[in-house]
Each structure stands twice: as structure tokens, then as C-alpha cells.
Amino acid sequence: MKLTGAEIVWECLLREGVDLVFGYPGGAILPIYDALTKYPQIRHVLPRHEQGGTHMAEGYARATGKVGVMLATSGPGATNLVTGLANAMMDSSPLVAITGQVPLGAIGSDAFQETDVTGCTLPVTKHNYLVTRTEDIAYTIREAFHIARTGRPGPVLVDIPKDVQNKVIEFHYPEGELRLPGYNVPGKAHPKEIEAALDLIHSAKRPLILAGHGVLMSGAMDEIRSFAEITQTPVALTLLGKGGFPENHPLCVGMMGMHGTAAANQAIQQADLLLAFGMRFDDRVTGNLKTYSPDSKKIHVEIDPSEINKNVKVDVGIVGDLKMVLRQLLPKLQTGQHQEWIGQIRDWEEDTSERDILLRLAAHPDGKLWAAQVIAELFRCTEGKALTVSDVGQHQMLEAQYYPHTRPHSLLTSGGLGTMGFGMPAAIGAKLGRPDEEVWAIVGDGGFQMTLTELGTAMQEHVNINIAIINNSFLGMVRQWQEFFYEERYQSTPLKNPDFVKLAAAYDIPARRVSTKEEIEEAVQWARSIDGPTLIEFVVVQNDIVYPMVPAGADLHAMIRRPKPSESPDFENNPTAI
Amino acid sequence: MKHTLICLVENKPGVLNRVVSLFRRRNFNMDSLTVGRTHNPDISRITVVMEAEPGDGKKVVMMLYKLIDVIEVQDVTNIPTINRDLALVKVRTPDAYARNAVTDLCYERGARLVDIGPEVTIVELAGAEESVESFVEALHQFEIVEMVRTGRVSMGRGIRTMEQRDYKSTRFAAYAPSVNGGGSAGHDDE
Ligand SMILES: Cc1ncc(C[n+]2csc(CCOP(=O)(O)OP(=O)(O)O)c2C)c(N)n1
Numbered sequence A: 001m002k003l004t005g006a007e008i009v010w011e012c013l014l015r016e017g018v019d020l021v022f023g024y025p026g027g028a029i030l031p032i033y034d035a036l037t038k039y040p041q042i043r044h045v046l047p048r049h050e051q052g053g054t055h056m057a058e059g060y061a062r063a064t065g066k067v068g069v070m071l072a073t074s075g076p077g078a079t080n081l082v083t084g085l086a087n088a089m090m091d092s093s094p095l096v097a098i099t100g101q102v103p104l105g106a107i108g109s110d111a112f113q114e115t116d117v118t119g120c121t122l123p124v125t126k127h128n129y130l131v132t133r134t135e136d137i138a139y140t141i142r143e144a145f146h147i148a149r150t151g152r153p154g155p156v157l158v159d160i161p162k163d164v165q166n167k168v169i170e171f172h173y174p175e176g177e178l179r180l181p182g183y184n185v186p187g188k189a190h191p192k193e194i195e196a197a198l199d200l201i202h203s204a205k206r207p208l209i210l211a212g213h214g215v216l217m218s219g220a221m222d223e224i225r226s227f228a229e230i231t232q233t234p235v236a237l238t239l240l241g242k243g244g245f246p247e248n249h250p251l252c253v254g255m256m257g258m259h260g261t262a263a264a265n266q267a268i269q270q271a272d273l274l275l276a277f278g279m280r281f282d283d284r285v286t287g288n289l290k291t292y293s294p295d296s297k298k299i300h301v302e303i304d305p306s307e308i309n310k311n312v313k314v315d316v317g318i319v320g321d322l323k324m325v326l327r328q329l330l331p332k333l334q335t336g337q338h339q340e341w342i343g344q345i346r347d348w349e350e351d352t353s354e355r356d357i358l359l360r361l362a363a364h365p366d367g368k369l370w371a372a373q374v375i376a377e378l379f380r381c382t383e384g385k386a387l388t389v390s391d392v393g394q395h396q397m398l399e400a401q402y403y404p405h406t407r408p409h410s411l412l413t414s415g416g417l418g419t420m421g422f423g424m425p426a427a428i429g430a431k432l433g434r435p436d437e438e439v440w441a442i443v444g445d446g447g448f449q450m451t452l453t454e455l456g457t458a459m460q461e462h463v464n465i466n467i468a469i470i471n472n473s474f475l476g477m478v479r480q481w482q483e484f485f486y487e488e489r490y491q492s493t494p495l496k497n498p499d500f501v502k503l504a505a506a507y508d509i510p511a512r513r514v515s516t517k518e519e520i521e522e523a524v525q526w527a528r529s530i531d532g533p534t535l536i537e538f539v540v541v542q543n544d545i546v547y548p549m550v551p552a553g554a555d556l557h558a559m560i561r562r563p564k565p566s567e568s569p570d571f572e573n574n575p576t577a578i
Numbered sequence B: 001m002k003h004t005l006i007c008l009v010e011n012k013p014g015v016l017n018r019v020v021s022l023f024r025r026r027n028f029n030m031d032s033l034t035v036g037r038t039h040n041p042d043i044s045r046i047t048v049v050m051e052a053e054p055g056d057g058k059k060v061v062m063m064l065y066k067l068i069d070v071i072e073v074q075d076v077t078n079i080p081t082i083n084r085d086l087a088l089v090k091v092r093t094p095d096a097y098a099r100n101a102v103t104d105l106c107y108e109r110g111a112r113l114v115d116i117g118p119e120v121t122i123v124e125l126a127g128a129e130e131s132v133e134s135f136v137e138a139l140h141q142f143e144i145v146e147m148v149r150t151g152r153v154s155m156g157r158g159i160r161t162m163e164q165r166d167y168k169s170t171r172f173a174a175y176a177p178s179v180n181g182g183g184s185a186g187h188d189d190e
Helices: A005-015 A027-036 A050-064 A082-090 A117-124 A134-149 A162-166 A191-203 A213-218 A221-231 A262-270 A322-332 A339-353 A357-363 A371-381 A394-402 A423-433 A452-460 A476-485 A500-506 A517-529 B015-025 B056-066 B096-109 B129-139
Strands: A002-004 A020-023 A043-045 A068-072 A095-101 A127-130 A155-161 A168-170 A207-211 A235-237 A252-255 A273-277 A297-302 A316-319 A387-390 A439-444 A465-471 A511-514 A534-539 B002-010 B029-037 B043-051 B070-075 B081-092 B112-116 B120-127 B143-149 B153-156
Touching (some): A002 A005, A020 A050, A020 A423, A027 A095, A050 A082, A050 A095, A050 A452, A082 A117, A082 A155, A095 A117, A095 A134, A095 A162, A117 A155, A127 A134, A134 A155, A134 A162, A134 A168, A191 A316, A213 A221, A213 A322, A235 A262, A252 A394, A262 A339, A297 A322, A357 A371, A371 A394, A371 A517, A387 A394, A387 A423, A394 A439, A394 A476, A423 A439, A465 A517, A517 A534, B015 B029, B015 B056, B015 B070, B056 B070, B081 B096, B081 B129, B096 B120, B096 B129, B129 B143
Parallel strands (some): A095 A155, A127 A155, A207 A273, A439 A465, A465 A534, A511 A534
Antiparallel strands (some): B002 B043, B002 B070, B081 B120, B081 B143, B081 B153, B112 B120
16 A cells, blocks of 8 residues: 555554544644544644643543544644653653654754654653654554553653655555564563562551552552452552542541641651652652651552652552552452551541631631632532642642542543643643533632633534632732742732633633632532533632642651631631631 | 762763763762773763762762663772872973973873973873872972873773672662672572
8 A cells, every 4th residue: 555654644543443633733744644634533632722722632641541642743742742741751641642853854954843842742752753754664663662651651752754744665564573572561560569568568557549540541450459458457648649549438538648638647747657659759749858757668569660868768559550460469468457547537637627618617707708618518519529630730630629629530631741731731731632521620819821723623612611710810829938938929910811701702612700709609600511622710719729748858757737716816806817 | 988989881972961961860970081992882880979968879870870771880899909199280391391390200100291382281191180290299399381181091900890790689789788798689599
């Protein structure tokens, strides 16, 4: 079969099972776009900015477990991918980006729209390629998909010069083994490591599981649950680990880290055994490494060998696929009892509820709308069954605190890179990948405006997402840091916002504004009843604070907490005192 | 402390850039870097000498493994190796007296005169870095006009070679401090 390089690209995508791609055309990738006309079985979604496209592809990938695909042209098209690729790299999301490049002969001549794309994206991709022969396109794309989805997944970029896309060759799909002598996908643990881990597990008095994104990526939800139940080990979750273990389970102690639950952080500090499953001891979850969980032995099961002993020294490091390793451990586990330890954790949890803003507002309503109330109401009205996609900031942490997740892949958020602007486009991608899910994008007024152009995409493709803007007219999370650490100098954080309802109207997207708690339910049900995108602007209290907070680099147990009523001097006048 | 790492990499365009970029990104300082062919045309060999804290050697090894084109990495800092560095030094030899003195010094140190001109002489010494160093030191009695050194290349002693190391069983082995032996990548046996 004689095909152009551009047609070969689509042939290969079909063979990878791709039926939906995101992309933005331009001169250097036009042959590939032209060839798409011959492949109507592939749906193409046009974002309004390539960054938005990468977030859509990532939302799609994380919601479906498939590889997300993003196309872009050379030069500015390709450089616009960088943030999205970096985000996918940090959160280990499988993406394949295909970029057009200037013709081979023009490379290195500063030709129009030429950028060294493989150079630019080197540190933000798992791997990348510049394809210089049409004959190599098929093999390269096959290898790119393999690398993107196996091991620790990540983004892979394939840069294809225009003349390489245009050349016609006899096409044979390369079957057979990939030639990857330097690439090895970890699987099971060595029996000696299993023995060493079991010794620690069976002698622990105060064990704690730290469940990360790896649980979801290896599909180890059932295994981790069995492990926790057999050994009666409480489970703390990372932000990206949410959904890996049901948050309504009695053994779940919630999220750990900077804005995690006090109980989870205290448990980490007091544990005598940490079982780190598919997580990487990011600084946002450890705080000060010198005082981190000082009395515990540590077992780390992780697919990426470079993560083991990178931040925290561990006693048993197991490089492997979490699901396989847990399956090796499970039959050998002895049942455990840790009543005293679990009782201690319960006490900490009780102490927390005394400080909870919602309970306080219930007892002392102030007529204002608080972001936590919005999230909690959203949880109630959607019966906790929505797929939520949060952006970055206070609302993201409040989503994590007040929208407990019980199903895998039901929360998508930008964790490692903390990319404002991720939420709404990622929600579009998630909805396109999982049309049966009720998808809510929960975004701040700041972050929303970084990628609000994608309202156009939601409109054009009629994507049925609900957008909840938590509008505090501030870059709220930065404002919080300024309040705590910069003596309340709110430098460059207040926002003068557009009328979001009118803005939505310009895109023909139904929208409402809500500014009291009483209106929330009706508005949420209204949005749910509409087929197609909707937007609700929630006008919330401006000077809100997310508690608890571990200041960056501080000891994990040194959380700043909301004072208890008994500790607040001015409680009567100001019950929600921050 | 100084670490010496040897990497076997796929002989493809851009591989050196990936390796070097990793050192830059992680803020590790390279003392020297050599790249060359091996007897296998598909594989190149890189020797890096870097300055790092004792624990960082292992971290770099693991990060290098993450690069898809890196096939094998070994930190040879603490294993018996043969190390070689090669220097070419151009010294000013304006008269017969200087030329004779340089010739004598080379003879003494096992260095070679590789080019003798009317004004300058080029000498070459390959050897362990210390002997190269002291040779260069001795050449300072003349005027050094130009000098270049290749940086260290290393080879482990004995029959085991880099290519023979079964990376599947060894590449992660060092990562379970309390467990002796066993690595954990791709074990089919139970
Ligand atoms: C692209 C980008 N720029 C800057 C930041 C730093 N940053 C983190 S949170 C935040 C404020 C977010 O404000 P908003 O979107 O309104 O959400 P809120 O915190 O108010 O809920 C900023 C500026 C970031 N994370 N990402």
C-alpha cells in the first residue's frame, strides 16, 4: 500500500486504538490535517489554544486510562504545548504529542516557525523524537505509545518535518518486538523483598498506608483495600491518590500533606511503619524532611526506581508494579489488630471536627457564602457521584477536603506542577472520554481566566460539562500566603473580574450567579438538567483561609489550624474567625 | 567527592544532549565527560566524572536509567578500574637547549614527542591522571602555549564487562538497603 507519511500517522493512531485526538493546525502540520479527511472514524477536537489542548488530552487520558493525543504545528504551536507536557510529566499521564516541523533541509536555518522542539521539550517529556525518514514514522509512533503508557507513564513527543509527512512510501506496519534495550518495565518484586516487607508489616504497632497516584495507575484499588482490611492498617491519601481507596471507608484518614487532614499528618508523624504505595514523597506531602515521620520504618513500593530513596530514606524499597507486588504480599499477610492506634487516630479526627468551618457556620450562620459550603453542597446534590476536575488554589484544596471520592478516576487535578488553567480544559477532555459521567469543573476565578478560551471548544463540541467558578475576586491561595507570611500585604492578588455570566452568554452557554447558600441546590440541579455546557459563578467570601496548613518546609505536625471555639478570644462576635 | 560513572547508550542522535541535560537540570557539576564508540556499532560509551555528595552517585545512576536511550550505567568510583587521561601539551622550544630538555623529560615520564617545529613542540602523555598531572607540572619549567586533556576514561578490571551485566537483575539491586541481593525488575520467578 502506497501512503504518504501523513497518512501513515493516522494508520498508526488507528492501530493504537485512537478514536479521538485534540489538535491545532498550522503550516508545518497541514499534510497530517489534510490526510485526516480520509479517516472520518477519528474525531478531532479543536481547542482554542494548544495548552488547553494538552490539558484536554490529559483529562481524557486520566479519565479513561488511554493515551491522550495532541497535535500541533511547528514553532509557536509546539512551544504552546510545553506547560501541558510538563503537567503530564509531573503527574505521570500518558500523552503522545505529534508536532509538525519545518522541512528537513530548513532545520537549523531559523526558518519561519522553526523551533528546536525536541530540545525545548526534553526536560518535560518522558522521551521525544525527531523523525527524519518517512520509513521511520510508523515504528516511532508505535514506540512512542508504548513508552507513554508503560512503566511510569508520561508524555512523549514526536516531531515530524513537513517533507517527511509528504513523502510517499510503501507502507508496512512494523510488527514484532520493539528495540528498546535501555527500557525496562518493572513488574513483580523479588521474593527476598517480599519477605523483608512482611517482617516489618507483621511487627508494626502503628502502621499507616500512604496511597498515591500509583494505586490508580496500576489499578490496585481492590488489592490495597484487601491489604488495609486484613492488616487493619489506616490509609492516608495523596491528592492524586484520591479515589484509590474509598474515603468513606472507616480505615481512611483522608488526605495528607500541606492541606491534608490533621489526623493524617499526625498519624504520619507518630507511625512506626509507613507503607508508601505508588507515591513519591513530594515536598508538599512531607514538609520538613529532617523531622518527617521520625520513628517509622518505611517500605516504598514504586515503579520508578529513581524515586526510591530520593527524598526519604526507606528501609525496604521495592521497584515494581504496585498491583503485582500487592498480589505477592496479600496471600502471606497475617490479620492484624491495631485498636489502640486506630483509636488514637479517631481522637485526632474528633479534634478536627470541632474546628470545622461547616459545623461552625451551621451553628452560627452569617448569611455569607463560603467556598467550603459550595463544595459540600455540590457533593450533596451530586450524591458524591460526579467526576470532578479542580483547578489550582484554595478551591482545589477545599474540593479535596469537602468532596470525598469513593471511585477511582473520579477526581482529576494538577498535582505535581500545580498548573492554573488545567481544570476546565481537562474537564472537557474527561467528559469526551467518559460521556456517561457527570463532570464538574471546579475552578477559581483566577485559574479559570487562564484558559477560559476553551469555553469556545465546549460550545463548538457541545461538551456537557458543568463549570463552577468559585469567585473570591482574589488569587486566593496566594492571598492566603500573603496573609500568613507577608504581613497581609496583598500585593497583586486582588482581581477585577469580568461578568462571568455575560461571558458565558457570549458563548451561548447557560449561566447563573449564586451568592447565598440557599441558592446552591437549585442552581446545581438546574445545571445538571441541561444538556451541554453550563456555568455557575459562586460569589464567595474573599478572605477565606484553607486550614489546616503546613507552611512550606515546616514540620508536618506544625500545622496552622483553625482555632477551636474555646481558643478564639472573639468567638461570640466572630465565630468564623480566621 | 568525585564519582566516576560509565554509561552505555544507544548510538543515536541527541543521546549525549539528554545525558548532559540531566546533569544540568539536577545541578550536578561535571568534571569531565568523554564519549566514544565501542566495539558494538549500536552502542556508545560515556564516562563522566562528577562532583557530588556520597549518596548522590546512586541518585544520578537511577536518573540516568530513566533516559530511554541509556542501556547500562555503573558507578565505578569504588571498584577496581583502569583509568586513563590523555594530554597534548604544546610548549615553547625556541632553541636546541629547550628541545633537548623537553625530549629528556618525555623520555623520563614515558611521554611522546609528537610534533617538533621551529618554535614549539607538542608532547603527548596518556596515563593515570596523577602522572598526567605531575607531567604537566614539570612542563611548567617551559612555557606552555596550549594544552588539552581528554578527561578520564575508565574500564573495570577482570572478566566482567558492562555489556555482560544483566541489567534486569542488577540495575535496581542497590535500592533495597535492608535486603541483600535481589533486584526487583521483571522477575518471572517467584
Ligand atoms: C500558571 C500558574 N501561575 C501561578 C500560579 C501560582 N498560584 C497558585 S494558586 C494561585 C491563586 C489561584 O487563584 P484562583 O484561581 O482564583 O483560585 P483560589 O485560590 O482563589 O481558589 C496562584 C496565582 C500557579 N499555580 N500556576
